[in-house]
Amino acid sequence: MSDHVYKKVEITGSSSVDMEDAIKNxxxxxxxxxxxxxxxxxxxxxxxxxDGKVAHWQVTLKIGFRLD
Amino acid sequence: MSDHVYKKVEITGSSSVDMEDAIKNxxxxxxxxxxxxxxxxxxxxxxxxxDGKVAHWQVTLKIGFRLD
Amino acid sequence: MSDHVYKKVEITGSSSVDMEDAIKNxxxxxxxxxxxxxxxxxxxxxxxxxDGKVAHWQVTLKIGFRLD
Amino acid sequence: MSDHVYKKVEITGSSSVDMEDAIKNxxxxxxxxxxxxxxxxxxxxxxxxxDGKVAHWQVTLKIGFRLD
Amino acid sequence: MSDHVYKKVEITGSSSVDMEDAIKNxxxxxxxxxxxxxxxxxxxxxxxxxDGKVAHWQVTLKIGFRLD
Amino acid sequence: MSDHVYKKVEITGSSSVDMEDAIKNxxxxxxxxxxxxxxxxxxxxxxxxxDGKVAHWQVTLKIGFRLD
Amino acid sequence: MSDHVYKKVEITGSSSVDMEDAIKNxxxxxxxxxxxxxxxxxxxxxxxxxDGKVAHWQVTLKIGFRLD
Amino acid sequence: MSDHVYKKVEITGSSSVDMEDAIKNxxxxxxxxxxxxxxxxxxxxxxxxxDGKVAHWQVTLKIGFRLD
Amino acid sequence: MSDHVYKKVEITGSSSVDMEDAIKNxxxxxxxxxxxxxxxxxxxxxxxxxDGKVAHWQVTLKIGFRLD
Amino acid sequence: MSDHVYKKVEITGSSSVDMEDAIKNxxxxxxxxxxxxxxxxxxxxxxxxxDGKVAHWQVTLKIGFRLD
Amino acid sequence: MSDHVYKKVEITGSSSVDMEDAIKNxxxxxxxxxxxxxxxxxxxxxxxxxDGKVAHWQVTLKIGFRLD
Amino acid sequence: MSDHVYKKVEITGSSSVDMEDAIKNxxxxxxxxxxxxxxxxxxxxxxxxxDGKVAHWQVTLKIGFRLD
Structure with missing residues (x-):
């Protein structure tokens, strides 16, 4: 149970709303x-x-998930 | 007055709302x-x-405060 | 058309609202x-x-713009 | 023969034994x-x-492998 | 259209020619x-x-691509 | 239950045995x-x-703990 | 003569040729x-x-110059 | 004797004199x-x-001390 | 009053005297x-x-200033 | 006695046993x-x-020694 | 055979031709x-x-070599 | 004349006086x-x-020198 192995992937999300929304996407x-x-x-x-305004937020994250 | 000394501590706040709320907590x-x-x-x-959704935001910050 | 040159400047925005607002400012x-x-x-x-509360958010960003 | 291409993946292994065992896992x-x-x-x-003791060692590594 | 999501993979290319060629490979x-x-x-x-000479150039890069 | 706050402290352990033992200490x-x-x-x-041999292993770690 | 002051600016050059050409641009x-x-x-x-090929090289550099 | 444990704290000192004085403070x-x-x-x-002049030097340091 | 915006520029000062003097210059x-x-x-x-001696101290700093 | 000067060299040790052994080597x-x-x-x-198993541990370290 | 030890030295090469040539030098x-x-x-x-043009490329590299 | 090669060595100087003196040593x-x-x-x-006071300043520097 304790010796799990995880993988991380690197993903960039974008959103016109805010940083949290880019992550959620x-x-x-x-x-x-x-x-x-x-x-x-x-x-x-x-x-x-x-046009002088923030149009998109782009957040790069690593997502970790358990390998079966 | 000018030669103040400050200490920093490292704190992790969490929140189910957003990143700003984790910091405020x-x-x-x-x-x-x-x-x-x-x-x-x-x-x-x-x-x-x-369950495939962001459940908690966790932000680690250093907080600086003046030593008396 | 393809060989554009860009400059980056380093700017700190602040806001009493949130991090996105500091960036927009x-x-x-x-x-x-x-x-x-x-x-x-x-x-x-x-x-x-x-007074024990977050009063201002300060975000430092680099802004990239195309040189004519 | 000489122009091989490699991919790296990022993996976290864990173990209750020690750091080397987490990597081996x-x-x-x-x-x-x-x-x-x-x-x-x-x-x-x-x-x-x-309970005040190290229960698991968790080591994140990048693993490089040759693409055929 | 605007809320694209991208993935990055980490790849090492090699070449006996030069750094640009390792990237192209x-x-x-x-x-x-x-x-x-x-x-x-x-x-x-x-x-x-x-034998005292550069035999191969090895460049590690992250490649970003759009997820459908 | 979910909005826990954690503090991290920075500690250096030493041991004449190995790196894991320095961490455990x-x-x-x-x-x-x-x-x-x-x-x-x-x-x-x-x-x-x-005398030309490793006499002590010194590992600096951050330890995170929940604030009540 | 000896106490010169320099400024650095951050510039991104691009080129369809190679990395050196992006810097020269x-x-x-x-x-x-x-x-x-x-x-x-x-x-x-x-x-x-x-289209699966490197189309542009983009190199960001800091350029230092002497202030009169 | 050999298996000491140390703690580090992060402190910012300031001084109107110079960097060494900020550290000493x-x-x-x-x-x-x-x-x-x-x-x-x-x-x-x-x-x-x-007023266009350096008014205070502020140096952040980590101080290590032995836990009894 | 509170939502100021600042710019940072990167400057290298030099001095034959010491590090503080390079910064002041x-x-x-x-x-x-x-x-x-x-x-x-x-x-x-x-x-x-x-000639085997320190001839000049060169300190690179970022200077932050408020935009009107 | 107090104004010693030290040099650091960068060395990579390897071992088929474990990380500590690579350092000792x-x-x-x-x-x-x-x-x-x-x-x-x-x-x-x-x-x-x-063959899908860790064959060698390779640890790069800096070794500091006092110059006479 | 397997427990080799390597040393790294840090070298800066320069060239008026390009980056690869600075490394080869x-x-x-x-x-x-x-x-x-x-x-x-x-x-x-x-x-x-x-005179407003790149005159020399300077590349700092670490070179690793096996100790006998 | 232009294609010089330099080596860097890493040295730690110490002094009871100040940081500049440690570098000079x-x-x-x-x-x-x-x-x-x-x-x-x-x-x-x-x-x-x-005894609660700074006893020695220790500065690690890389020194670059031209190879003949």
Whole structure:
């Protein structure tokens, strides 16, 4: 039970709303193909500027999940 | 007046709401025991995923406060 | 067309609202003097604590813009 | 022969024994699905504490393997 | 359209020619299995020395691609 | 239940045996004064050399514990 | 003579040719507005991938120049 | 004798004189409450500018001390 | 009043005297063209050696100033 | 007595046994040519994988020794 | 056979041609005094600018070689 | 003339006076065995505390020198 092994994948989510939403979009996208997602770590936060305003929030995260 | 000395402590706050709330929870918790808190620095942002959704935001910060 | 050159400047925005608002304030301030802003990268997130509560969010970002 | 291409994956192994065993568990787990594993790099070492004692060693590594 | 999600994979390419060629080899190898590759980031540059001369250039990069 | 707050302290343990023992010594020492220790993170590994041999292993770790 | 003061600016150059050409494009662009450029430091190397091939090399550098 | 355990605390000292004085102020402040201080490590050097001149030097250090 | 925006510029000062003097030279040089300078952060300390002796101290700092 | 000067050299030791043994091999090798070795710092831990198992532990360390 | 020990030295090569040539110059220079050179790692890339053009490429690398 | 090759060595100097003196002691010590020293880079600043006061300043630097 105790000697689990985990894999981490690096994902960039984007959103026009805010940083939390960019993270949720990334996690949501992965949930369709990855089982047993357990945690995420924010690596990097960026964004796109258009016409002098923030147009998109882009957050890169590592998502850790348990290998069966 | 000018030669103040400060101490920093490293605290992880969590919240099911968002990243700002995790930080506020950390600061609020410390306010009961630490006087003269002056600033914080975000060190690390992570989160817990449950059933394919973000369940908790976890933000580690350093909190600086003036030593009397 | 393809060999554009970009400059990055380092800006700290602050806000009493939240982290996204601190970033928007920084971008908005620069929009009056910088043309062709294209992206930003978050470098550092800090804040000011007053009376045991978060009083200001301070986000340092690099803003990239195309040189004509 | 000389222009090989490699991929790295990021894996966290855990063990109640020691750090080397956590690494071996990670490598062993991957050996069932990844061919041609060639090297690993330790990224991060953590552990779980229970009842005032180290209960698990958790080592995150990158594993490099040759793409056919 | 705007809320794309991207994945990054970490690849090491090698070449006896130069650093750019090692990168091209890595990208070329991935092009057969990854659709929608969008950008790369150089992480690390190394090389193999044989008989007192550079024999191979080895460049590790992260390749970002859009998830459908 | 979910909005716990944690504190991290930075501790250096030493041992003449091995790295795991240096970590255990650090955790054991703290267990007499810190309740609810939950995890540790290895920050730095050093050692003392005497008469051309490793005399002590010194491991600096951060220990995280829940604040009541 | 000895107590010179220098300023550094951060510039991203791009090129479809190679990394050196991206750097030369950045330096060349700045030469029209900055006098007394003295050195550069490479910060980051990226690139754009199109149709499975490297389309552009993007190198971010800091350029140091003497203030009169 | 050999298996000592040490704790590190993070302190910011300030001074209008110079960097060494800021460090001495930090160490001196701690000497009233911490026994067995053994070493310090400089983490960060900053300063306050007022009327176009350096008004204060601020040095953040970690101070290591032996736990009894 | 509270939502100020700051810019940081990166400057290298040099001095044949000591590190503090190199920093003062950098700040003094900027004071003729930058208003509202508020703080500096030391990024890097180097020096020039001539005839086996330290000939110049070179300190690179970021200077933060408030945008009007 | 107090103004000693030290040099650090960077050494990679390897072992088929464990990480501590790789470090001991590195220190032992240097002991034949370096006098007054005083401490080591672990920089990097890697390993070689063969037939799906860890074949060698490779630890890079800096070894500090006093110059006469 | 398996428990080799390696040393790394840090070398800066320069060239007026390109980055690869700066690396080759560094390796070539060392080949006259170092036997058994095995690999290099690029640490840092800089250059000298003269009359608004790149005059020299300067690449700092670590070169690893086997100790007999 | 232009394609010089340099080597860097890592040295720790100490002094009971101040940080500049620790650096000068390191450079002075090396001047008896190294020709053509050209620059230094500060890597790390530490110190020894005795009886609640700073007893020694310890500065680790890399010293670069031209290979003939």
């Amino acid at each position: 990334a996690v949501n996208k992965c949930s369709s193909t990855i089982k047993n997602m357990d945690w995420f770590e924010v690596m990097d936060t960026r964004g796109h500027i258009k | 950390a600061v609020n918790k410390c306010s009961s025991t630490i006087k003269n808190m002056d600033w914080f620095e975000v060190m690390d942002t992570r989160g817990h995923i449950k | 920084a971008v908005n301030k620069c929009s009056s003097t910088i043309k062709n802003m294209d992206w930003f990268e978050v470098m550092d997130t800090r804040g000011h604590i007053k | 990670a490598v062993n787990k991957c050996s069932s699905t990844i061919k041609n594993m060639d090297w690993f790099e330790v990224m991060d070492t953590r552990g779980h504490i229970k | 890595a990208v070329n190898k991935c092009s057969s299995t990854i659709k929608n590759m969008d950008w790369f980031e150089v992480m690390d540059t190394r090389g193999h020395i044989k | 650090a955790v054991n020492k703290c267990s007499s004064t810190i309740k609810n220790m939950d995890w540790f993170e290895v920050m730095d590994t050093r050692g003392h050399i005497k | 950045a330096v060349n662009k700045c030469s029209s507005t900055i006098k007394n450029m003295d050195w550069f430091e490479v910060m980051d190397t990226r690139g754009h991938i199109k | 930090a160490v001196n402040k701690c000497s009233s409450t911490i026994k067995n201080m053994d070493w310090f490590e400089v983490m960060d050097t900053r300063g306050h500018i007022k | 950098a700040v003094n040089k900027c004071s003729s063209t930058i208003k509202n300078m508020d703080w500096f952060e030391v990024m890097d300390t180097r020096g020039h050696i001539k | 590195a220190v032992n090798k240097c002991s034949s040519t370096i006098k007054n070795m005083d401490w080591f710092e672990v920089m990097d831990t890697r390993g070689h994988i063969k | 560094a390796v070539n220079k060392c080949s006259s005094t170092i036997k058994n050179m095995d690999w290099f790692e690029v640490m840092d890339t800089r250059g000298h600018i003269k | 390191a450079v002075n010590k090396c001047s008896s065995t190294i020709k053509n020293m050209d620059w230094f880079e500060v890597m790390d600043t530490r110190g020894h505390i005795k």
